[in-house]
Amino acid sequence: MTRNPIRAAVLEQPGKPLRMQTLFLDEPTDHEVVVRTERAGLCHSDRHYVTGALSITTPAVLGHEVAGVVERVGGAVTRLRPGDRVVATVTPPCGACASCVSGRPTQCARVEAMRLREQPRVVTADGTPVASLGGVGAFAERFLAHEQALARVDPAVSPAVACLLGCCITTGVGAVLHGAHVTPADTVAVIGCGGVGIAAVQGARLAGARRIVAVDALGAKLELAQRFGATDTVLADPDPAATLAAIRRILPAGVTRAFEAVGHPATAELAFAALAPTGVATILGLMPEGRTLTIPADELIYGDRVLQGAYMGANRFLADIDVFCDHYAAGRLDLDAMVTDQIPFEAINDGLAAMAEPTTIRIVVDFEAGIR
Numbered sequence: 001m002t003r004n005p006i007r008a009a010v011l012e013q014p015g016k017p018l019r020m021q022t023l024f025l026d027e028p029t030d031h032e033v034v035v036r037t038e039r040a041g042l043c044h045s046d047r048h049y050v051t052g053a054l055s056i057t058t059p060a061v062l063g064h065e066v067a068g069v070v071e072r073v074g075g076a077v078t079r080l081r082p083g084d085r086v087v088a089t090v091t092p093p094c095g096a097c098a099s100c101v102s103g104r105p106t107q108c109a110r111v112e113a114m115r116l117r118e119q120p121r122v123v124t125a126d127g128t129p130v131a132s133l134g135g136v137g138a139f140a141e142r143f144l145a146h147e148q149a150l151a152r153v154d155p156a157v158s159p160a161v162a163c164l165l166g167c168c169i170t171t172g173v174g175a176v177l178h179g180a181h182v183t184p185a186d187t188v189a190v191i192g193c194g195g196v197g198i199a200a201v202q203g204a205r206l207a208g209a210r211r212i213v214a215v216d217a218l219g220a221k222l223e224l225a226q227r228f229g230a231t232d233t234v235l236a237d238p239d240p241a242a243t244l245a246a247i248r249r250i251l252p253a254g255v256t257r258a259f260e261a262v263g264h265p266a267t268a269e270l271a272f273a274a275l276a277p278t279g280v281a282t283i284l285g286l287m288p289e290g291r292t293l294t295i296p297a298d299e300l301i302y303g304d305r306v307l308q309g310a311y312m313g314a315n316r317f318l319a320d321i322d323v324f325c326d327h328y329a330a331g332r333l334d335l336d337a338m339v340t341d342q343i344p345f346e347a348i349n350d351g352l353a354a355m356a357e358p359t360t361i362r363i364v365v366d367f368e369a370g371i372r
C-alpha cells in the first residue's frame with residue numbers, strides 16, 4: 001500500500017530530545033480519517049514520555065491534544081468529511097459496549113482495539129514501525145485516527161484554542177462536571193494549577209462552586225488561577241500537613257470537592273485529607289506505574305468520603321466538545337488566556353523545556369508557522 005511522507009518529531013529514546021524526521025503515513029482504512037495538523041498542545045503526559053517518567057514503545061510519535069482539518073476519510077466514514085475542523089481524543093469509544101451505552105465512554109471495553117490497527121500508522125524510511133501515542137500521534141504534519149477519536153468543532157473556534165479541548169479542558173472541566181458533579185453548594189480545592197488544574201478551576205467556576213481554593217507551590221500559578229476563577233489561594237508548603245492547615249484556615253470544615261492535578265501520591269493524599277465528611281476527592285494527575293496511595297481508613301469509612309479517578313475527565317467526548325464551544329463563545333470558558341505561548345513545529349523541544357516555566361499554562365505548537 002502507498003504511504004505518504006510527513007514530517008514528524010520522533011521520540012527515539014526517553015531522555016533525548018525529539019528528532020525531526022520524515023515518516024511515512026498509511027492510507028486510511030474504512031473507519032479512519034487523515035487529519036492535517038493545525039495546532040497541538042504540549043501536555044505534561046507528552047513530557048512524561050520524553051523524560052521516561054511514563055513508558056511507551058519507541059520509536060514513537062507523541063502528541064494527543066490536537067486540532068486539525070480532515071483531509072481524507074475512509075470508505076465507511078459518514079460523520080466527518082474533508083474540510084471539517086476536528087479535535088482528537090486518546091479514548092475513542094466503540095459506542096456499543098456496556099460502558100459506552102451507560103454513559104462512561106472513557107471506560108470503553110474496546111478502547112485498546114479501537115486504537116489498534118493491523119499495520120502501523122507510521123513507519124520510518126526503512127519500514128520500522130513507529131508507535132502513535134493514544135492512537136493519535138499528533139506531533140506530525142498529518143495523523144491518522146479512528147473516526148470515533150475525532151469530534152468536529154465549530155470552525156469559528158480557532159485551532160490554537162480548539163486543541164486544548166482534546167485533553168486539558170476535557171480532563172479538567174470534565175472531572176468537575178462529569179466526575180465530581182460540582183454544584184453551587186460546593187467548596188472546591190484544586191491542587192496543582194497547570195493546564196489541567198486551571199481547567200478544573202474554570203470548570204468549578206462554570207458549575208457555580210461557592211468557593212474555589214487553588215493550591216500550588218508557585219505563587220505565579222496562584223495569580224493565574226485567580227484570573228480563571230479561584231476565590232482563595234494556598235501556597236503549597238513542602239510539608240503537606242502545613243498545606244492542609246492552610247486550606248483548613250480558609251475552610252475549617254474541609255472542602256466538599258477536591259481535585260488533584262499534579263501526579264504525586266503526596267498531593268493525592270492531600271486532596272483526600274482536605275475533604276469534609278461526604279466529600280469527594282478526584283485524582284487526575286498521571287503517576288508512574290505501580291504507585292500506591294495511602295489514606296486513613298477511618299476518614300473514609302466514618303466520614304463517607306470518596307476517593308475516585310476520572311480518567312480524561314470521565315468525558316463524553318463527542319457530546320462534550322459542542323458544550324465547551326458554546327461556553328467558550330459565551331465567555332464562560334476562557335481558552336484564549338490558557339495559551340501562554342505558540343511556537344513553530346521546529347521549536348518543539350524548546351517548548352517541552354519551557355513547560356516548567358512558572359507562567360506557562362499551555363504552549364501550543366503551530367504547524368502552520370513558516371509553512372515550507
Ligand SMILES: [Zn+2]
Nearest residue numbers: 043045065167
Ligand atoms: Zn494530555
Ligand SMILES: [Zn+2]
Nearest residue numbers: 094097100108
Ligand atoms: Zn465501548
